[in-house]
Amino acid sequence: MLTKSDGVRVVVITGAGRAFCAGADLGVLEANGPALVAAGKDVALAIRTAPQPVLAVVNGPAAGGGANLALACDYRIASDQASIGQVFAQLGLVPDWGGTFFLPRLVGTAKALELVWSARMVSAPEALALGLFERVVPHAELQAEARRLAELWAGQPAGAVRRAKEALYRSDASSLASMLDLEIRQQNELFASPEARERIEGAGASLAKRSR
Template sequence: MPASSSILFAVENGVAMITLNRPDKLNSFNREMALALQAALDDCADKAVRAVYITGAGKGFCAGQDLAEVVDPQGPGMERILSEHYNPLITRIRNLPKPVIAAVNGVAAGAGANIALACDIVVASEKASFVQAFSKIGLIPDSGGTYFLPRLIGFQKASALMMLGDKISAAEAERMGMIYQVIPEEAFQSHSVQIAQTLAQMPTAGLAYTKMALNAAAANTLELQLQLEDTLQQKAAHTHDFKEGVQAFIDKRAPVFKGE
């Protein structure tokens, strides 16, 4: 990926560790950071990467868009911010054939919240919070928010949170099904990274097919979804990891998966 201090990237034990790194701005997005994150996600196509872990530096996960860039007459403008920054990010997260974990360490607001919700698994520190901040400045939720949030928590809750802009604690987000799990602050980093490392050791080709099925489920009829499950299951059944999993079960030993 191109050099940028706004995104930190490393691969550890099969996990691509991505850190949003503008802590003085609560990791709010500008063009440089958005394009650097896109490049980092592209680098996750590498075979050595089996899972992706996204978190924020400092006290926040991501405060959304840096509004100074929005009002800058020399800035990219709202149209390019959506079409060139956020929409490609959401598309990359959903199309990446590997599990993507959002480890929300602090406030996740606006686009920051919705980028997290686009990930496959969202865990949060007990000190984290989520807010659909768009209505406070006369905008609509973007970055897939109007797509993902109603599917996670239902139309009424999503509508209210988007229109009122309520700040939701991590515990409340877990209770309403917005996120997978709240983790105590002192254990947050170690436990959230362990989840990513666990996923990286699993049969990730099968996880990729699961992700494909989930992506399609929102638009498919039951009949079409059953057909897709059939197609993807046949592909999964021809992977190395399926054969290894079955043989390990027969041999009463731990399987060694390759993601193939």
């Protein structure tokens, strides 16, 4: 997989057409729904365990499993024309592809229930206010802004980026003491890395030069 390659610094997921992902093809859902749902487990876990940042560039509607594909990503930048919705109830179904995990953690249980029970599409401004999108930009600027963000992250030390993702996701189910222990371990690993040593030495030299 791409996420196993050291040459891949950021993974970007976006739609090829006017939608980010409109959800399952109804023909596939009718013919082999269980397999499609099972595939969602593999996708969600692959995104969350990827060492790289995974950026969702939501260029249009993200519905059903497509909504939860976006929510599985580490960050969502969206077009002002985008929308997102847990539309499963329209088909007599419940959220899958990780929706029951991601949604309440982002918006709280009560709001998650409202979004699931209403099965409505949420506009980009409301999604931003709820925390479903981290950033909303004009549609014409979406790809350029997403690229700028991806390039910024790609320029950071890979070891620090990977450890930060690991730590912040682990904190959901950890105590303060265990997180402090993890911070100590991670920092000690990074202090020993050539990249961190070079950056620390460079920052020190720059500060000394400015103070002269």
